[in-house]
Amino acid sequence: MNHEIIVAxxxxxxxxxxxxxxxxxxxxxxxxxxxxxxKDGTSEDVSKRLFDAxxxxxxxxxxxxxxxxxxxxxVKLYNKWEMRGYKKVSFLIGASDGHTQQLRxxxxxxxxxxxxxxxxELALLVLLEQVYRVATIKRxxxxxxx
Amino acid sequence: MNHEIIVAxxxxxxxxxxxxxxxxxxxxxxxxxxxxxxKDGTSEDVSKRLFDAxxxxxxxxxxxxxxxxxxxxxVKLYNKWEMRGYKKVSFLIGASDGHTQQLRxxxxxxxxxxxxxxxxELALLVLLEQVYRVATIKRxxxxxxx
Numbered sequence: 001m002n003h004e005i006i007v008a009x010x011x012x013x014x015x016x017x018x019x020x021x022x023x024x025x026x027x028x029x030x031x032x033x034x035x036x037x038x039k040d041g042t043s044e045d046v047s048k049r050l051f052d053a054x055x056x057x058x059x060x061x062x063x064x065x066x067x068x069x070x071x072x073x074x075v076k077l078y079n080k081w082e083m084r085g086y087k088k089v090s091f092l093i094g095a096s097d098g099h100t101q102q103l104r105x106x107x108x109x110x111x112x113x114x115x116x117x118x119x120x121e122l123a124l125l126v127l128l129e130q131v132y133r134v135a136t137i138k139r140x141x142x143x144x145x146x
Numbered sequence: 147m148n149h150e151i152i153v154a155x156x157x158x159x160x161x162x163x164x165x166x167x168x169x170x171x172x173x174x175x176x177x178x179x180x181x182x183x184x185k186d187g188t189s190e191d192v193s194k195r196l197f198d199a200x201x202x203x204x205x206x207x208x209x210x211x212x213x214x215x216x217x218x219x220x221v222k223l224y225n226k227w228e229m230r231g232y233k234k235v236s237f238l239i240g241a242s243d244g245h246t247q248q249l250r251x252x253x254x255x256x257x258x259x260x261x262x263x264x265x266x267e268l269a270l271l272v273l274l275e276q277v278y279r280v281a282t283i284k285r286x287x288x289x290x291x292x
Contacts, residue, residue: 013165013168014164014168015161015162015164015165015168015271016161016165018160018161018164019159019161019162019165022159022160022161064216068214068260068261069261069262070210070261070262070263071262071263074262112261113260113262114214114259114260114272115214115215115216115258116215116216116217116220116259116272116276116279117216117217117279118272118275118276119275119279119289122271122272122275125161125268125271126260126262126264126268126272129264129265129268130262130264133262133263133265143265
């Protein structure tokens with residue numbers, strides 16, 4: 001499957017930018033992973049933009065009110081989508097005040113990265129590390145620590 | 147309260163080192179926050195070292211099998227400990243194969259940062275951002291994004 005991570009706003013903290021670049025670089029070995037930034041704004045505006053940008057894909061929406069799977073459960077979910085022949089999955093990270101109910105309804109999966117409130121840019125980092133972890137597990141590789 | 151974050155092993159990834167330094171620097175404005183690295187090793191060895199290094203403190207043990215509070219619930223927990231006159235709280239991050247049952251039994255709180263398996267160094271980063279977030283909330287400050 002192809003992957004697109006769509007995020008409202010651009011990272012401003014250096015460590016978060018570096019970490020994001022680090023995982024995107026590693027992921028090039030595992031397939032197609034694209035990071036797209038869309039304009040930040042109100043919950044309504046951002047949810048609308050994320051919805052439009054992810055048409056025709058399996059939508060995984062990051063939201064504190066979502067499900068809390070383990071990494072292995074996430075791998076199973078991936079495998080299920082691949083078996084069904086889905087071509088593209090998108091991960092949507094929204095404005096700090098959350099997604100609209102409408103976008104959550106349109107999601108194929110609502111994923112909570114943590115019960116704790118994470119800074120936007122750190123949430124992106126946690127997501128990317130997880131996407132990378134899933135990719136290594138699916139390929140049967142030991143996790144690369146460095 | 148004084149804070150000590152005690153971690154098995156040293157971060158090796160640059161972005162994680164930078165992010166860790168970033169939050170420790172910010173936290174200097176909010177009180178005493180110390181990061182201590184102990185030697186990595188087996189679950190038993192590391193749990194023993196963490197236990198010894200945290201004697202006489204309120205122990206918060208990071209473990210995937212722990213509770214999943216919201217940030218506000220974490221703030222309430224903090225306030226409770228302060229009301230009780232506790233002087234020092236320690237956050238314990240262990241080996242990748244987890245803490246021993248014994249250390250978890252000795253914990254005042256077992257905290258799960260995420261249902262997902264996070265790389266050690268990223269877990270430290272998520273914890274530090276959260277400790278920083280709690281500190282800003284307790285002081286009634288808006289969260290500092292940069």
